[in-house]
Amino acid sequence: MLKEKVESALDKVRPSxxxxxxxxxxxxxDEDGVVKVKLVGACGGCPMSQMTLKMGxxxxxxxxxxxxxxxxxx
Numbered sequence: 001m002l003k004e005k006v007e008s009a010l011d012k013v014r015p016s017x018x019x020x021x022x023x024x025x026x027x028x029x030d031e032d033g034v035v036k037v038k039l040v041g042a043c044g045g046c047p048m049s050q051m052t053l054k055m056g057x058x059x060x061x062x063x064x065x066x067x068x069x070x071x072x073x074x
Contacts, residue, residue, distance in 0.1 A: 012064075021043075
């Protein structure tokens with residue numbers, strides 16, 4: 001159930017990532033609310049990827065899903 005909520009929230013950020021030639025893939029959500037994602041395409045090698053991860057993806061997930069504690073890139 002939590003994984004489905006996360007996937008749905010990621011769908012909200014995907015268009016902006018895809019506009020820049022990148023994307024995000026959900027890898028896992030653990031019982032502690034840690035979301036593991038993989039940034040792909042242009043986002044995978046971008047020097048701003050950590051900012052995108054923390055200030056974009058993590059912020060939106062936490063706003064929409066209180067159970068999310070943090071987001072990590074794998």
